[in-house]
Amino acid sequence: MADRRLQVFHAVAKQLSFTKAAETLYMTQPAVTFQIKQLEEHFNTRLFDRGHGRISLTPAGELALEYADRILGEYADLEARLAEMTGQMRGPLLVGASITIAEFMLPRVLGEFNALYPNVRARLVVGNSETIENRVAEHSLDLGITEAIEHLPQLQAETCCDDELQVICSPSHPLARESAITPAMLRDHAFIAREPGSGTREVTDNYFRQAGVDPASLKVLMELGSPEALKGVVSTGLGVAIVSRASFHKELQLQHLVAIPLSPRLTRPLSLVTPKEKFRSKLVTSFVDFARRKLQEYAA
Template identity: 40%
Template sequence: MNFHQLHIFYTVSERGSFSAAAQTLHMTQPAVTMQVQALEDYFGTKLFNRTTKKILLSEAGQMLMPYAQRSIELMRETDQAMSAFTHMLGGRLQLGASLTIGEYVLPRLLGPFGKEYPNISIMMKVMNTSQIMEEIHKHQLNFGLIEAPVTHPDMVIEPVMGDELKLIVPRDHPLAAKHEVTLEEALQHPFILREQGSGTRSVMEEQILAKGLDLASMRIVMELGSTGAVKSAVEAGLGITMISTSSVKHEVTLGLLKIVNISDASLKRQFYAIHLKSTLLPISAVTFLTFLRQHSLDSL
């Protein structure tokens, strides 16, 4: 028995068929079948009950399943623990990132990462969460980075870094002279927001509702499909917004926009990594995610 066989057994169970497991593992179906049979020979019992339509875990397979799962979790933990010592790693990472992460967060982190791990190349696609999940399922991406947690039976979702939304106003706005305001005071002004369903907008709306304030009373003068468009509209004096501080560092440095603290609301949030349960990430991907967890956005 070896870890490879346990991983194949686990994947067949998770995916529900030998053909689907073969696709996930980038193996041929006969090779997957052979490895499962070798594991069954080792234990001297059948691990799956096979029918013409589907396969189900046998009683022995049900007993083995939690041990196989624990072995995969232990391998992931091992990779994470050893990632600090793998500076000569090479390889190509293919990842998806949602809009704020891909356009404003990762570019500031890729430079330091590249200096520390010069032989790892990264190919990043900026897209929405559903597109990221679809491409992960098709094995076109190793993993994704998203702005809000999702639930999916085939996916592992884990936090990797924190972020915070703040009130962003034009430099000549009446609120620009204040260090902080209450949430209710901020909501008295016209707002420019990301589109409905965006991670950024969801965090803001949850906090407004948590404070017992009325979302319908907000004066929303514009809804835009990108953070860049929101920033430009705010800079032009069309309204104020709440977006990630990571996305406005350049404009704040130039004095084009002003960050105002909200005294009575916490708009902190997590960014999440997402990947298939049945797929072990390459050590280069584990190293990249470990790097993200260890670096504060405020320090860059």
């Protein structure tokens, strides 16, 4: 087992928060503080500066984080390789996903994978595509599933399936009876957008540009950080939004929203991303293959 103090330090250094690290590690905050104090006493130096309700890494802390990244990464590889030698599929699996995928696609994938391999401890980290890819690149996640069009050069990306995006609006909205909507038609209506950095925002902005519509010309009423937030605002009749078809099935059944295809249709690839240079364990390889197959089934 890797040194627990080092694991705790790594979590605090990544989160820059004792509270968030405690939640991540399923520990109490006093227990996290105690482990950090022990490690600082062991090295006879401060690893964090504390003040004004915030913490930051000292120069010693920055150095310790560099080594902690390598040590914990090597330990994870050791654990994976030893498990493979004994024919086991076990150990931690750290998966990151952009918000739409995490909320509406991955729960089924993770549940079915865990049913096949009950000794695997999967953990899902949710963020926008930019955040997830950065964490995969820094090796704090084993893999990510994102909606990004362009990927960081240090990542290996493979398309697993395509996802269609459609316009949603309330049943009383003027566009609700249209059979298809062009990008130019959306300039005349209040638009609810995803936040900059999200895969959906990147894809829709590129789509508008290719159609000759400057995204800045849209009447953007607000920018929101999740599909659930977008659907909630749109259902009030305040505006329209563009979201993944996978995200609004329930609302269509309840007739809270109407979905209209774009013309031309808008699809985006969903990509599995892993570090290029990092050893890929049998567990990660198996999950990548499983997730690709399942996501293709769900998209169909």
